Amino acid sequence: MVTQEPHLRVLDLVAGYVRGLPVVHGLSIEVARGEIVTLIGPNGAGKSTLLKAIAGLIAIEGGQVRLDGRQITALPAHQVVSAGIGFVPQTGNIFTTLTVHENLTVGAHVVRAPLSERLERAYALFAPLAARRGLRARTLSGGERQMLAIARALMTDPSLLMLDEPTAGLAPVVVEEVFRRLNALARAGIAVLMVEQNAKAALSVSDRGYVLAEGKNRFEGPAAALLDDPGVAEAFLGGRRISGPSG
C-alpha cells in the first residue's frame, strides 16, 4: 500500500528566536486533513516555537515544512497564510482597537475577492459575533474573543488551522464549546494542530498527540494511547514533572 503524503509534514525542523540557538531541534510531525493533533509537553519544550516556525514568524534553520506536498519552509508569514494555513496565537490574537467586523475583514487580507459571503458564513458559524459586529473587540468576553480569533483565522478558508493554547484562561463551559467547534471543523475536512496545557481535555478530543520535550519528539501516538500511557500521564497529564533519562 502506498502511504499517502499527509496534509502537513514537518521534517527534522530546527528553529528558534535567535539564529544559532534553536529551541526546536529536529522535530517531525504530521497532520492529515480531518484530523485533530495535539502537541503537549512542559514549558520550553518548543511547542509554540514549532507553530510560529510553521507560520513563518520565526527563522527556520533546518528541516522542511510541506503542505499538501508543497515546500513552504521559511516562506514569509503572509505567503504561509496564502498557502492555506490559519494561525491563532496564544495571546494578542485579536485586534482590540478594531471592531469585530474589521477583525474578520483584516483576517481575510490575502483574499482579494469581495468578502460579504465569507463574513456572513463566519457570523452564521459564530452567532454571538454577529450581534457584536460593530463593537470594538476589546469589549468582548474571553470566550467571545477566542471565537473571534478562530473565526478570523478561518476567513482565508485554511486547509490547516493551528491554535496555540486555544482554551487558556477560559471557563470550563467555554473550553468545551471551543473543543466542540474544533471537532466540527475537523469533521468538515480541516486539519487541526493545537498546543494545549489542558492536555487531558485536549487529547480527549484529538485523534493523535505528540509529546515534546526539550525541542524534540518524546512520544507520539493515538490520543487514547497517550492518555493511557502511565509515563505520559505522570509526566504531562497532571503528574509531577520528570527529568530526562540522564538526569
Added chain:
Amino acid sequence: MIAQALADGIFTGAIIALGAIGVTFTLEIMRFANFAHGELLTWGAYLALVVVAFAGPGTPTGPFSFGWQLLAAALVAAVLTGLAAWAVDTLVFRRLRRQGAMPLTMVFAAFGAALVMRHLILLIWGPQSHYYTRELQIAVELLPGVRVLPDQIFIVGLALAAMIALHVFLVRSRTGMAMRAMAESPALAQVCGIEVDAVVRLTWIISGALAAFAGVFTGLTPQLHPEIGFNLLLSLFAAAILGGTGSLAGAVVGGFLVGLAENLSLLVINPGYKGAMPFLLLLVILLLRPQGIFGQRT
C-alpha cells in the same frame, strides 16, 4: 485681538496637524520618533518650488495669490516627498530596524538623516529665502477685527479635506484597516497575511505626502527657507504627544490645539519668546497628561 489670535491659531494648527499625522503614523507603525520628519516638510516645499520654476505659479485665480499650477506643483511634490520618505527609510531606518536597533539608536539616526536632508537643501537652493509667487495679497476682514489672507482660508480648507479623505481611507478601505491593524500589533498583522513592508511603504508615502502639503502651505505664507520644517519640528511632536499618538483624530486635534496655544500665548508674552512656546507646551503636556488627550494611561 483674541479673535485674530484664534484665526491665526487655526491656520497654524492646520499646518501642524498635517505634519503631526506623519509623526504619529511613524510612531505607531514604525515605532520610532522620526526627528527627520520636519525635513520632509522642507523637501516638499522645495520640490514644489522646482515645479513652480518650470510651470510658474500661474495667474492668480480669484482672491488667491496663485493659480492651478501651484496646486499641481503641490501634488507632484506630495508624491515625490512620499517616495523620498520611503527612500530614507530603505536607506537608513529599515536597516536599523532589521538589526533590532534600540529606540535611542533610531533617534540619533533620525537626527543624522535630518542633518543630511537639511544640508542638501542648503547645498542645492542656498540659504536665502525663495517665493512661490511675488503677488501681493490683501487680507480680507472675515469677521469684525479678524483679518485673514484668502490663501490662508484656502489652505485650512484643503488641509481639512485631506484629513477627512485620510479618515475615510483608514476606516472604510481594507488597506486602511490593515494599517490600523499593523499599528496595534505587527505580529498579529503578519499572522493575518498582511505584508509588513507594504504597509510600511504606504505609511511613508502618506506621511511624506501630507508633510509636503504642510511644507508648501508654510512656504506660501509667505516664503521658503531651508529651516521651515525644522522650525516646526517641536510643534509637530507637541501635537502628536498631546493628541495621544495613536489616532488620526489625536494628531489633528493636537495640531489645532498647539497652533491655537502658540498664537494665543502671543497675547500675553513677548513675541520674541514665540520659539520657546512649543518647548513649554511639550513640557506642560508631559507633566500633566503624558498619555495625551486620547491616549489611555497604561
